[in-house]
Amino acid sequence: MAASAQSGFKARLTSLGLRELTLIPALLIVGFVGWLNNPAFLTSDNLLNILQQSSELSILVIAETLILLLAKIDLSLESIVGFTPMLGAWLISTDPSLGGSGLGLNPALAIAIVFLTGALIGALNGFLVVKMRLSPFIVTLSILILLRGMTLGLTNGTTLFDLPNSFLYLGSAKWGSVPASIWIAALLYLFFGIGLRYHRIGRALYAIGGNSEAARVAGIQVDRVVWGTYIASGLLAALAGLMLSGRIASVVSSQGQNMIFYVFAAAVIGGVNLNGGRGRLVGALTGVLLLGVLQNVLTLSQVPTFWIDAVYGAIILLALIFARLTGDRAEDV
């Protein structure tokens, strides 16, 4: 059995429920190298900067982790990040010549519409997956392409500037000396982390991902939980979109593009199993932090700009191998 083949260290980590923390040594090594290269790495400004820049990604990772635990998939998250704030900003703007609607909608109402739209897109994903029995991969891929196109079409590809402060608040405000987006992401991790461990619905996600037929026999309303999870992840993606727009004080038509790859990378490095039922939010969080620190260190280390992505990809691959060797069990269990 796999259990007996595990080394003593791994077994101890597993028994403490800390298997997900095996990335922490990697995180420390990357940080140490970063500090050697450029002492500016270890300043509180830089560290807060890393956290703030990771906050949107980290919220998407929560959303994707919920879906992956169910053994489903959602590729459309990054397009919700782009589309929903774009729709909000478009409704707010007063000048059609700058790509807006000219409606001048109240920002509070626009924010409500941003969240409502996120939830509706999630509900549509859930409907197609649960009721129409379509493949989640292809459904959410289609929605991804559709929303990308709608984001461009809405404003003819222009970027919307000059947004009211209230619309940018979540991504730009500071609570204390720490950006609000860091607080929000931290609270969400706390809430969902505890919910996954100590709430019926959280446990239902693990049960369904492990064996959905057995979950149904055990009295879990599988369809309802899956549908609800797609809605929740749509909402989270809308929040991440709003925060991203707030941070850069505009909505670009390519907002969120390619983020989904980093979402998957972070979740999988952090030990969330693509086959469902296994993984924890703590682990996913370490995955996000590793990617964030890595990006920062590569920039500070003056790696040639055009090579950053290649180095980034190679290191993600190494991290995956490292995670497999130290903590994760083989996929075939």
Next chain:
Amino acid sequence: MQPAAVEVRNISKAFGASQVLHDVSLSIPVGVSRGLVGRNGAGKSTLVSILTGLLAPNSGKLLFDDVEAPAQRTSREWRNKVACVYQRSTLVPTMSVAENLFANAYPGNPSWVNWSRLRAAARGICEEWELGVNVDTRASDLRVEQRQLVEIARALAKGARFIIFDEPTAALESKEVARLFDRIRRLKREGVTLLYISHHLQEIYDICDSVTVLRDGRVIVAGAEVADLPKDKIVEAMVGEQIARSTRRPPVLSASSAPALSVKHLSLASMFHDISFDISPGEQVGLAGLGGSGKEQIAEAIAGLLTARSGDILVGGVTLKPGHVPTAQLTGVSYVPRDRRRRGILPQLSVAENLTVSIQRTFGNFGWIAPRRLEASARQLFSALSIVASSMRQPVVELSGGNQQKVVIGRALASSPQVLVLVYPTQGVDVAAKEAIFDIVATAQARGAAALIVSDELDELRNCQRVLVVFKGSIVKAFGADWSERDLIAAIEGVDA
């Protein structure tokens, strides 16, 4: 004398400690159709696996036409000798009939597919055997009957002259059965040798020349002419000596009390029809029948997993909402599914969570679970059931089969149900776990739970005060506490003894 088409000489086979076949010998002359009967677990499937080269015997010999059987793992050679029509399809569902007929052995050049030639050859076979199917149809679109015909034709096209039918009529309607039998008779006329396995004894009389009876891995009747062997003799050979059932517990009935479970005129399309019965608190009732008789679907309807088309299910006088598991559970029904791997355990979750998943709502408000309450509740079940695990936190998938089954039964008991529905509750567990499970059920019964045991294993029905027999979707017979094994089996098999 003509050589035997198949000869099994002194074959034995064991899986670990359990001896499945003891010194089995049988011989089928060319052109004869032989019936093979035996209860579940008699060793029929193991024998079929050996005859088709899927398993190697531990000892003994197998000869086809006086030539020793090919070595293991030479599947092409085996397929030239013997073919088997299983209950389940062995066609590739996404490929056409033509491709399936020549799977992996395309006519002409073996590496490249010549489509026109392939389809022409397939059409030839379809015409020869009057299959009445288009060679371009995908296998998944075939009806069961057509699918079986394609499988037979494929076997014959490969040159096999010995065909095994493993319960081919289980999923067929009576008209289709008649047509299948016509074809089987034609095969016999053409000199094909047949081994025919069925739970329906009448079919053996309809198409077999002789019959072999297996019981507990031994040949009881080697090959008697069917004309010389009346049904009751076959049943007797299948059942063996009457074993004293000393363990049956006396009924703990409170005669006046209202029924715990009341099923009224329950029907569902092709599955079951007009099923009615009551179970009193503390009573244990068996629901017996062959695979495919509909008994398991009746159990699923009671558990809320299937929605019956008409009829009512009442638990303690309350009518259940059809097809809704949570209300069935809240009203007091607990269900133990047959296939614990596929439908029972939540593999990555801990033993404690598996035990308590159906009663989580009692561990806190608004769906939150207080870990201490969960732990306390699980610990009680864990020790009451003597589950063997390194700790309650161990993932349930790491437990042995018997302990996994105890966990699934423990989950069913966690809510103190009024009605306990158990489907083959001791299948695939060892003797010690089996006894423990019987004791657990008896304890729940003594507490006043009604138990419905869905099974056709006599051993599992031994504590039942009544046994209802389902045959082709209807309850055909009800036995009191004094049921005898032979009568019960005759009723299960649909034999009018």
